[in-house]
Amino acid sequence: MSDEVYRSEQQNLLVNFYENKKDDTISVIAPTSYGKSELILSTVKEYAGKKICVLTSTKALLIQTKKRIQQISKDIFPKIVVHPEMYNPNDSSCLAVLTQERLLRLFKKDPQLSFDCIIVDEAHEMLDNNNRSQTLANVIIVAQKRNPKVAFKFLTPFLADSTNLKARYTTYDIEGFKVSEYIKTEKYFLYDLRNYTGLKLYDQFLKKYIPISDNQNFDFEEDVVKAYSAGKNIIYLNKPTDIEKFALTLADVFPEVESELIQTACDSISEYLQPQYNLLTCLRKGIIYHHGSVPDVIRIYIECLYKNDDAIRYVITSSTLLSGINLPAERMFILDNKRGRSNLSHDSFMNLVGRVCRFSEIFNHENGNLYRLEPQIYLVFGKYFAQNANGEKFLHKVAKVEQNYKDAVDNVLLSEAKITSDNEEKLRQASEFIENYENGVVEDYQERYISTAAGKACIMNGITEFDVFAHEATIQQRVDAYQSESLKISNSNTLLETINELFIQHLPDNGAENLKRLEKKEARNFYSMMFEWRVKNKSYAEMINLFVGYWQQLYKKDRNATIYVGKWGDVKYPGSNVARYTKIDGKNRTQLVNLAIVRIKEEQDFIDNTLIKYVEVLHDLSLIEDGFYAQIKYGTDDERTICLIKNGLSLSSATLLIKKYRELFQIDVPASTVVYSKNLVTEMRKAEENQIQIYEVQSCM
Structure with a gap:
């Protein structure tokens, strides 16, 4: 017991291990709700007066982490840096909470910046084969180059071997602590809607299924959820389209709930967005949904509402929940076996089920319940599972206890990643990028170096969508021509045309689909319009009306008009195997409003995460007026x-x-x-x- 907190045996060992390794690079592998957040807080206190950064995987988790740290950091650090421009190079100490992309921009902003400690939350994400995982490895490599004594604290709910977190071109060693004790033991149930075999209990220790006769026969997922749900429930689905579809289906089986908080929330969301938003229909029934295309401010607001109002019993969510987002729940329903395009792995599955019955809820003085040490997890094997899936085999594979799991190390910038003929070129490109971003990182470097100001600006702003080295001379020639005319970009049309002329034509044919669209004049006009809305400080509600109006104008010109809607598409463009478009014809205003809400969020993310990098390059090359640049970036000067x-x-x-x-x-x-x-x-x-x-x-x- 410490500070009126009772710890298990291994929790106590973990705290002692962590405190004895204050200046060392370590990894902590512990289940969800095991106390990793408290380790972050203790480290912040320990590094008072120094420079420390907490890396989070998402903006939502960044906000959650900042709020948690804020309570104990006010007397230690004058501010928490959550944006690169908040950092002041003259500050002797610094507490930053950033995503890896923001830290990379911060390292660009101050070439002399180094940290004494970097906490990497959800560190297992560094193993994946994607751009964000590579960016995470990049910032770790840069951080150690700038301060060889930096202490990394890798925190993760699962990992087989800590050495797999070692990045190439670094010298740190990792000492790990892995929790092996069982405090919670999940009770797994399978309800098979496809084969009409009813409810079964899966014993993960005996590895067998036990039929349960409860005389209840259901045909639909919503009926299973209604029958077996508890006070607070999490429902997992993979696709945002399925999430919204099932949320509305589930809402149909429940009456409206009586709650002043919900009524106030509905009024506020209606005003902020539009009254036709499908989330409102669900919210009035005690249901919310949660995925990456819900506007950030709405998502954070409804998360708080879910925590504080018992009338809201269901949250239907995607893998956004896997990235450390904590919501109270005592029961989980898994309706889909996929995460992205792949099956849920054992690790992702265990991380997901760990989100229910957190220790803070089990051992709560007011309403805690030790029965929650056996959280109930229901797999509903129905229409949302893959067509070729086998429900019993899937659960057996992901929930089985005694397996010798090995980490899949797919990030080429990790030392333990196997380099084959298939990914050798990817490693070469990654090495070129990091060496040109931070010279001296790669020992005995034999590859290309950037030779122009335009090329350097591209590298420093994280441009990886095309071969910068191959095209930098051509880009520089055009930049020189612009600079000789002393004309600076001051409007959205010119901005999009310049981005197209300088960069888009160099994109490979088989990549960067979103950016490739800018080859078309219609797409450039569309993003010019989006930028103009930002400059004019349009509200979300106004943008929804403008989106719907824009689509209706297209429809008036052409009754067969199709619009690009990404993952919400149901029409394949000629030459594509993926449906990314939809027809306007046949859609009523409610459908168009809901499509506009998710598309605005996704288009804003595209602008903020991808297109803005090219704006930054142009600004670094002094091709944009400062006032217009501020309006594009922030919506105001x-x-x-x-x-x-x-x-x-x-x-x-x-x-x-x-x-x-x-x-x-x-x-x-x-x-x-x-x-x-x-x-x-x-x-x-x-x-x-x-x-x-x-x-x-x-x-x-």
């Missing part, structure tokens, strides 16, 4: 509003505070800090501001 945005607020909330509540906070623009009055939220409530914006402001205080 007002320094005070930009400071609020850097500190975590959306543009709409930042604008609201500047306009109506200026006397209730202090802004230090050079230091990128904001100090809020304790009365701010009270005054916003008195003025009956939108609850979503009130909650957003409260989260940043």
